[in-house]
Amino acid sequence: MIGGGQLARMTHRAAIDLGITMHVLCPDKHEPAPAAGAIWHQGSADDEQAFRGLAAAVDAITLDHELVNRDGLERLVKDGYTVRPSPAALAFAQDKLFARSTLGDMGFPVPAFSEIDDADQIETFASHHGWPVVLKARSGGYDGRGVELVSSRDDAQAVLDRGGNWLVEAFVPIATEIAVVIARRPGGQTATYPVVETVQDDGICVELVMPARIDDAVAASAIELGTSIAKAIEVTGILAVEMFITPKAELVINEVATRPHNSGHATIEGSVTSQFSNHLRAVLDWPLGSTAMTSAVAATVNLLGGDQHVEPTERLQQALADPDVHVHLYGKGWRPGRKLGHVTVTGDDADTVLASARRAAAVLTQP
Ligand SMILES: Nc1ncnc2c1ncn2[C@@H]1O[C@H](COP(=O)(O)OP(=O)(O)O)[C@@H](O)[C@H]1O
Ligand SMILES: [Mg+2]
Numbered sequence: 001m002i003g004g005g006q007l008a009r010m011t012h013r014a015a016i017d018l019g020i021t022m023h024v025l026c027p028d029k030h031e032p033a034p035a036a037g038a039i040w041h042q043g044s045a046d047d048e049q050a051f052r053g054l055a056a057a058v059d060a061i062t063l064d065h066e067l068v069n070r071d072g073l074e075r076l077v078k079d080g081y082t083v084r085p086s087p088a089a090l091a092f093a094q095d096k097l098f099a100r101s102t103l104g105d106m107g108f109p110v111p112a113f114s115e116i117d118d119a120d121q122i123e124t125f126a127s128h129h130g131w132p133v134v135l136k137a138r139s140g141g142y143d144g145r146g147v148e149l150v151s152s153r154d155d156a157q158a159v160l161d162r163g164g165n166w167l168v169e170a171f172v173p174i175a176t177e178i179a180v181v182i183a184r185r186p187g188g189q190t191a192t193y194p195v196v197e198t199v200q201d202d203g204i205c206v207e208l209v210m211p212a213r214i215d216d217a218v219a220a221s222a223i224e225l226g227t228s229i230a231k232a233i234e235v236t237g238i239l240a241v242e243m244f245i246t247p248k249a250e251l252v253i254n255e256v257a258t259r260p261h262n263s264g265h266a267t268i269e270g271s272v273t274s275q276f277s278n279h280l281r282a283v284l285d286w287p288l289g290s291t292a293m294t295s296a297v298a299a300t301v302n303l304l305g306g307d308q309h310v311e312p313t314e315r316l317q318q319a320l321a322d323p324d325v326h327v328h329l330y331g332k333g334w335r336p337g338r339k340l341g342h343v344t345v346t347g348d349d350a351d352t353v354l355a356s357a358r359r360a361a362a363v364l365t366q367p
Contacts, residue, residue, distance in 0.1 A: 003064030006330040007260045008033035014276035025054045032330045048072035055081045062283045066093040084236035084283040085258040093258045097138045097167045110253050113169035122156040129170040138165040144203015176245040178212050179263035180226030183278035186236050191288040195219045196263045208300040210266045238279040269344050270298025295346040299354040301361040303341040305334045312364040325360040
């Protein structure tokens with residue numbers, strides 16, 4: 001895996017059960033995956049030379065994030081190495097403008113958007129679609145960094161003044177945010193998890209409920225949409241498709257991730273096969289595991305570093321006092337807003353499991 005963060009760490013954990021030896025390429029051996037025992041290759045995600053060293057040691061290369069040198073991956077593929085997802089599929093996760101325009105051209109419902117170079121063009125876009133508008137970094141954004149809601153030309157100019165490549169899109173009224181998580185093998189076989197309801201605070205995912213508490217027909221359409229996208233972009237491995245449900249119950253595609261995704265974390269305990277295990281199985285072209293749930297509902301709450309320094313490890317025993325709480329710590333140092341881990345609770349009732357998960361998360365992160 002290129003990248004050694006928490007997604008690589010949890011994939012490594014799934015690899016152990018399948019007898020797979022995980023190698024990870026990342027700059028620092030103290031990152032979450034090598035710290036947990038994945039074999040460490042030193043190098044950054046744009047270091048093509050380092051890709052070569054990794055490729056020589058493994059059967060297949062996959063990714064834990066999208067900020068990877070795609071040209072370097074293309075050359076690995078040309079030289080006969082197995083790279084899954086393909087660089088072509090990865091492009092949909094790397095470049096939000098490319099994703100919007102290509103998925104739009106394919107007929108998928110995306111928000112109105114436009115490529116822009118200056119504030120005049122943003123003002124023109126807003127004159128058609130109304131303020132506020134959303135400015136998005138074309139690439140490199142995550143956890144809401146690179147997403148700005150702006151209500152005036154001056155605000156828009158201030159964002160552009162920070163530099164970088166931005167696109168503008170219409171502000172979508174959101175009733176519920178969801179994600180569809182799908183595993184897809186190279187031959188096209190897919191396994192799709194129940195729709196996940198996601199809650200974002202300031203652009204960062206804070207909690208999930210699987211299955212989403214939404215209308216059955218909307219859920220079925222979301223699954224259909226997600227699997228159609230997986231097929232259209234010919235992804236291999238896990239694909240997460242983030243979607244908005246508008247107050248009129250319309251589905252709008254937000255973004256796609258071609259890798260295990262935060263919205264799939266509840267699958268570790270909540271599903272027969274976790275997204276991490278299915279990612280490995282899909283990448284290796286092995287039979288996929290069941291995505292059926294192990295209980296009626298699963299809720300996950302992310303452990304985000306609070307404003308005050310609290311080490312989740314120091315609160316662990318207090319959180320574990322609730323025997324139903326599954327704690328996942330990523331081995332990362334505290335920083336405000338940083339994802340340090342997550343907790344999952346499964347059970348019969350969404351409100352109950354969510355309450356337990358929130359309680360444990362508060363214990364682990366709040367002073
Ligand atoms: N066009 C939009 N209209 C309304 N809210 C949006 C829009 N685009 C993004 N958001 C909000 O911002 C969050 C982060 O945006 P996203 O494009 O998913 O960026 P990131 O890559 O940081 O996850 C979304 O989950 C959603 O809550
Ligand atoms: Mg997102």
